[in-house]
Amino acid sequence: xxxxxxxxxxxxxxxxxxxxxxxxxxxxxxxxxxxxxxxxxxxxxxxxxxxxxxxxxxxxxxxxxxxxxxxxxxxxxxxxxxxxxxxxxxxxxxxxxxxxxxxxxxxxxxxxxxxxxxxxxxxxxxxxxxxxxxxxxxxxxxxxxxxxxxxxxxxxxxxxxxxxxxxxxxxxxxxxxxxxxxxxxxxxxxxxxxxxxxxxxxxxxxxxxxxxxxxxxxxxxxxxxxxxxxxxxxxxxxxxxxxxxxxxxxxxxxxxxxxxxxxxxxxxxxxxxxxxxxxxxxxxxxxxxxxxxx
Numbered sequence: 001x002x003x004x005x006x007x008x009x010x011x012x013x014x015x016x017x018x019x020x021x022x023x024x025x026x027x028x029x030x031x032x033x034x035x036x037x038x039x040x041x042x043x044x045x046x047x048x049x050x051x052x053x054x055x056x057x058x059x060x061x062x063x064x065x066x067x068x069x070x071x072x073x074x075x076x077x078x079x080x081x082x083x084x085x086x087x088x089x090x091x092x093x094x095x096x097x098x099x100x101x102x103x104x105x106x107x108x109x110x111x112x113x114x115x116x117x118x119x120x121x122x123x124x125x126x127x128x129x130x131x132x133x134x135x136x137x138x139x140x141x142x143x144x145x146x147x148x149x150x151x152x153x154x155x156x157x158x159x160x161x162x163x164x165x166x167x168x169x170x171x172x173x174x175x176x177x178x179x180x181x182x183x184x185x186x187x188x189x190x191x192x193x194x195x196x197x198x199x200x201x202x203x204x205x206x207x208x209x210x211x212x213x214x215x216x217x218x219x220x221x222x223x224x225x226x227x228x229x230x231x232x233x234x235x236x237x238x239x240x241x242x243x244x245x246x247x248x249x250x251x252x253x254x255x256x257x258x259x260x261x262x263x264x265x266x267x268x269x270x271x272x273x274x275x276x277x278x279x280x281x282x283x284x285x286x287x288x289x290x291x292x293x294x
Contacts, residue, residue: 013232015111018105021100023101027100027142029089029141031106032228033089039085039086051071052068052150053065054099064097065151066097066099069100069147083102084100084102111229117130127146128140129181170197176220177201177223178204188281197288201220209225222288235270238267239271
């Protein structure tokens with residue numbers, strides 16, 4: 001199953017979600033994170049594999065780690081059955097496959113339909129970034145980046161490739177950052193502070209960022225936003241900033257794992273000043289320096 005969905009218009013605050021089952025739970029993943037959905041294939045066990053990793057699969061010429069999503073989410077292990085599917089995804093430039101128990105269909109929804117999770121059972125609150133209320137059930141959107149980071153920390157953010165010394169003037173710049181993933185907010189804070197940016201103001205979705213921007217007594221030197229976030233996504237946030245006479249001059253950088261050809265075009269359409277793919281934090285710092293006049 002290929003996932004070439006309908007390209008949504010820019011800045012409409014909509015997304016397409018593939019809904020699937022793991023155990024008794026119903027979950028969703030953004031179509032833009034999915035490369036394809038395949039039948040189970042032969043798995044090669046690897047010595048000293050990280051927890052929740054079944055092994056690796058070969059997909060054409062690529063070797064891809066296979067994550068048992070049931071175990072990663074804390075569900076009791078289930079035996080493989082005929083309805084199992086492998087969702088092949090690309091997150092932060094890393095390809096992984098997730099074993100799930102059944103895939104249903106693709107739904108087009110608005111980010112406004114996605115609510116932030118309250119206390120959830122089985123420890124899922126730390127892995128859930130949003131809850132979609134469908135007509136017949138609720139669909140949980142998972143922080144897949146955190147699952148991957150937990151087993152492959154090298155997929156996170158690193159300043160190792162950042163050239164040059166720390167510019168002390170970075171501390172003078174006030175940044176607003178919209179990022180829904182808790183682990184990525186933490187990594188962004190650590191790495192940006194390491195680079196010298198210390199005046200960091202974090203929000204967990206676009207709506208919070210927009211309200212923070214309006215409530216702030218002083219202006220921001222730059223705004224960094226993810227794309228997929230509950231309530232309001234990064235494209236819509238960028239669009240309303242760039243259409244506002246007061247804020248349109250503030251540089252907006254889209255920093256996301258979803259910078260593909262089509263989505264890059266959408267970012268251009270809504271007026272983003274720059275678009276950088278996670279986890280290229282070095283490029284982000286260099287672009288911040290450029291856009292803030294350092």
